Every structure is written in C-alpha cells, then in structure tokens.
Amino acid sequence: MNDRTESANLVNLYTKLWTTQEYFKGVRILNFDNAAYTCYQGLLKENQQLNKKRLQKDLRIAAIALWANAVMVTRNQKDFSQIPNLVLEDWTH
Template identity: 50%
Template sequence: MKILDSDHCIAILRGQLDLRDWVLPSDELAVTSINVAELIHGAHKSSQTAKHLAQVDVLLAAFRVLPFDEQAARRCGWLKATLEKAGAPLHLADLQIAAIALRHNLPLVTHNEKHFRRIPNLQLEDWLA
C-alpha cells in the first residue's frame, strides 16, 4: 500500500495523472484523513463546489482513508519539535500526513519532496516528476 498526497489526488482529478501507469489493479492505495480535509477545503473554495465535492467523493471511494490516530499524533508532536529545533519547521498538515505514513510504515507519494525530505525515515515517491 502507498499513501497519495493531496497534490497527486488533485492531479488525478484534473486528468494529469493516470494511476494505470503506476499501479497494478491489485495494489491498494490510501490517503490520510488530513488529505481528505485538504481536498474538501479546496472543493469548497471552488466556484463549482457541488461538482468538485462530487468528484472528490468518487476519488475517495477508491482509496482507503488512514486516520490521524493517537500513535500518529504522538509521532507528529515529536517530528514538529525535532524539526523546529533543527530550524527546519514544516506546516502542521504536512507533519500529520508524514506521521500517518510513518505510523503505518508506508511510502508517501508526493510532488512536495523538498519539504517531506526533511522527515527522517519517511519513504517518498513522486509520480509527477
């Protein structure tokens, strides 16, 4: 299983990424509950809210949604403190997504490698590069 970041979900919605180029039909993909919030937020900011919410619903139905649970929250708190001490802070949402990926020991598929590369032991892939 791999976790898709919001940028890859948006690329799918825009027709810029075809999953058939990257995964087998038997592969399971996931998103995090944080990605769900980001996608819903984006749809509500749109001038075509109902259309975009429906598209997001169809997309999310194809993926497993991994929650931000207590274990991920604890890892997120540690990551936030560690990166702040190192002078390399990240946005809380990115830390939450990374913590969920680390908690499940899953790779994160993101185009935002520059930020996520700061996180120790996080496996990264970029299907948009």
C-alpha cells in the same frame, strides 16, 4: 436554468463529482489518530529544525504515513525530504 449550455455544463460537473466519489470508495484514507499524534510529537521532539509553523501540516501528514509504514506520494520533495525515515515517491515525473 433556461440556458441549454449551462444545463449541459451542470450535468457534466455533477458527473465528474460522482465519478470522483466512486473512485474514492476504493481508496483507504488514513486518520490523524492518537498513534499519528504521538508520532508527530516525536518528530518535533527529536528534530527541532522541523518545528516551523509552515511545516506543521506537512508534519502531521508525514506522521500518518510513518505510523502506517506507508509511502508518501507527493511532489513536495523539498519539505517532506527533511523528515527522517519517511519514504517518498513523486508520481509527477
């Protein structure tokens, strides 16, 4: 690494990585556990229109929010608004 520009950029990138990691120390990350899986199965059983391959990952995320009684923050209103009882917020506006 003889190029000073490359060195400065590398330090900058690692500093951003460190800052991001520090930020996430204060964020509670919810798990897709058995309770969320049960909620997910219920969503599929009670809402056949949600049983689409493209929605499966979104449904798992929604199941986590539902069992935790959490607000789902997303700009993807189109897909997530199809899920009953899911409280949504869009912070991009």
